[in-house]
Structures are given as structure tokens and as C-alpha cells.
Amino acid sequence: MNRRDAEALDAADPLARFRDRFDLPDGLIYLDGNSLGPLPRTTAPRLDALVRQEWGRDLIASWNTAGWIDAPQRVGAKIARLVGAKANEVVVADSTSVNLFKLAAGALSLRPGRRKIVTERGNFPTDIYVLEGLAALAGAELVVVPTDDLVEAIDEQTALVALTHVHYASGRRWDMAAVTGAVHAKGALALWDLSHTAGALAGELNAANADLAVGCGYKHLNGGPGAPAFLFVAERHQGAMRSPLSGWMGHAEPFAFEPGFRPAPDIRAQLCGTPPILALAALECGLDLALEADGRAVEAKGRALCGQFIDLVEARCAGHGLKLVGPRDLGQRGLHVAFAHPDAYALVQALIARGVVGDFRDPDIARFGFPPLYVRHVDVWDAVEILREVLETRAWDRPQFQQRAAVT
Numbered sequence: 433m434n435r436r437d438a439e440a441l442d443a444a445d446p447l448a449r450f451r452d453r454f455d456l457p458d459g460l461i462y463l464d465g466n467s468l469g470p471l472p473r474t475t476a477p478r479l480d481a482l483v484r485q486e487w488g489r490d491l492i493a494s495w496n497t498a499g500w501i502d503a504p505q506r507v508g509a510k511i512a513r514l515v516g517a518k519a520n521e522v523v524v525a526d527s528t529s530v531n532l533f534k535l536a537a538g539a540l541s542l543r544p545g546r547r548k549i550v551t552e553r554g555n556f557p558t559d560i561y562v563l564e565g566l567a568a569l570a571g572a573e574l575v576v577v578p579t580d581d582l583v584e585a586i587d588e589q590t591a592l593v594a595l596t597h598v599h600y601a602s603g604r605r606w607d608m609a610a611v612t613g614a615v616h617a618k619g620a621l622a623l624w625d626l627s628h629t630a631g632a633l634a635g636e637l638n639a640a641n642a643d644l645a646v647g648c649g650y651k652h653l654n655g656g657p658g659a660p661a662f663l664f665v666a667e668r669h670q671g672a673m674r675s676p677l678s679g680w681m682g683h684a685e686p687f688a689f690e691p692g693f694r695p696a697p698d699i700r701a702q703l704c705g706t707p708p709i710l711a712l713a714a715l716e717c718g719l720d721l722a723l724e725a726d727g728r729a730v731e732a733k734g735r736a737l738c739g740q741f742i743d744l745v746e747a748r749c750a751g752h753g754l755k756l757v758g759p760r761d762l763g764q765r766g767l768h769v770a771f772a773h774p775d776a777y778a779l780v781q782a783l784i785a786r787g788v789v790g791d792f793r794d795p796d797i798a799r800f801g802f803p804p805l806y807v808r809h810v811d812v813w814d815a816v817e818i819l820r821e822v823l824e825t826r827a828w829d830r831p832q833f834q835q836r837a838a839v840t
Contacts, residue, residue: 438809447733450805453721461788461811466628466768466801469654475717482713503712504703510719511662515626516635523699524662528627531646531663532562534702538673539592539621540570546591547572552579556600559625563594583614590620598628598766601793602758605766609640632734632767634727637664652803655715663702670698679704730804734767737802737812741769744816752823757797768801781833782822788815
């Protein structure tokens, strides 16, 4: 491949029209949308209208006239289309961590007598932290096992297996259907973290017979920093599963103001407090944009970009200490690529200084994301050329790139 080949691929790309729908700085190659998606051009006008008219003029009436009260379910139904679920199985609420706690606790309530939770070593740290806290509160046992030993660790005492579908560092992708099947064979439930899946890979929750799932709104869904998260509860579990956070929005009739809690009989039972309307509006802008694209075309282009990046790095940057992390098979990956390097942090900082934004993950991983709606094939070519120059000139070996910032 050369740069002209990359330009030809972009010219034939059916998703190319989406790039201009994002407010991206000129000259920047943004390969960190798997950590924070860029700003859709529709978001600022939408928030301005919400603030000035719906809040500023219509005030409290907007809970009804502007549909604020139904926003968690409405926006959740849009996410459902991206993750392969029914509209009544997804709701937007809280953060990914809070939703993980709620659903893991709910899973324990669905499997009385079973007190074992299984996850993999190397799972996203906050997922493990949340599960540790729940286990301590609920008198459960959290079992953290090496990836290769996970299926064998599931037994008749297991209530829940909680996994991240696409690994945050390596990009490795679990076979959701196969693992869920193995979990069900032991009578347990499967909870999937879709933070690196939703909006990047074609949805498969119902096709895989998944039980529960959570995910964030600020990566591939482009909902903005700290965007609300979402949760999925398969319809078959909704009537029996109880949330440990019995807030008023999860009540069957929130405005009846009853003295005791009576849970909603559906996905609304997983709500708790008043929804963040401004943040929900920003997330909905990102979702509306994502839903214009064909999900399978998005995944196919994303795989092609990842494969192109891997091939070019290994061909043009050979001999400089880079080592691919995660599987080589693109069908077993999400839409980010990680290379290990002894000086990965400084390397990433040197790239950022040259207009190529990736990110670093401890201890030695340089990570690059390829969201297909705005990353072009020519961006991949140019990014690798800049990476090659940085490596060949040892530009990363400078004091300003060695000192770590608070957020890396």
C-alpha cells in the first residue's frame, strides 16, 4: 500500500460523508475516539436550544412538553438498535460503574444460594473494583482468574460471570455467544461491559442470548465527556430482578409519592434518580448520527482500518521495538490497536506533539482507536509515517515527553 492507495479507498468509502458531521480540528489525526469521541456538529445547537428555550423559557413544563421525563427510555431504545437488543430492554442511567454494581447485585438476586462471581484477570480495573465492593457487601466471593482458565472456573456455585466484551487495552474480543452459552450451561448469568463495543461493532446481545450488559456513552457513541451510561436487561429477567438502588424513578408510579417502594415491572426499575437532561441531549445527538450509518459497514471499515494500521506499522516501523498486543485475527478484535514499546508513554506524547492523538495504558502500551465514521484510510497512512519518523529520529527521547501528566 502507498498513500495513493489509501486515497482511493477513501474515495470509494460509503461512510466518508460522515467525517464532516464532526467538529474536528484541521490537521489533527484523532485516533483516540475509543476513549473520548469527538463533537458532533449537531450537539452545540441542540444544547443551546435546550438551555435557551426548553429550560430558559418553558422551564418545568419541559418535563412534559419537551419529553424530558421519557428521555432515559427514548435514548435507551436508540442504543438498543446499536447493541442488538429490543427497545424495551435498554435504558440510559447513571455511570457504567454504577450500572455494573446494580446489575451484578440484581444477578445475585436472580440466583439465590449462589454466591460466586467470576471475571478475568486484566479486566478493566474499575469493573473489578466494583465487583470487589459488591462481593464484600453481599457476602459473595469474587474469583478473578487468568483468561484461559475462565470457562473452567464457572461451576454450580457461580451466580454471575462479568466480562468486558472488547478488552480495553489489547482490543481482544470475546466470543459473546460461545461464552454466554458456557455460562448458561452452568446455570449462571452473563453480564457484558460494552464500553468498547457499542457504536463500533454490530450488536449481538439478543443473538447471543445475553442476560445483562452495561456500557458508556462517551466513546464510540460520541456523547461527550462523562456522558450518561446505559444498561441492558433481557426482557425475560425484568420482572424478577431487583435493583439495589430503589430510587423514585424506578418506582412503578414515581409521581404517586407512595410511602414505600413498588418497583416498575419493566426496564424502568433500573432507574434511580432524576435523569441528567443536558447530558442526555448531547448523547442523543451522537446516537442519531451513529444510527444513520449501517452497523455492519461500520464494523467492516473499522476492521479494515485496524488491519491497515497493523500491516503498515509492522512493515514500516520494523526494528524499533514495537510489539503487537492482542490477537492478529481481525475477527477477534475490537476497533482499537495496541502496540507495546518500552517507552510507550513518551512515544505517544511525541506523536501528539505532531498532531497524531493516541493514548497510553500502563505499563507499556501505545493505543490507537479507529472509529470508522471519521477516521480515513489516509489518516492511517499519515499516522504511521509520522510514527516512523518519531522512531527513526528518537524524537520521543526528550525531557518534555517523559514527564507524565495527570491524565495519560
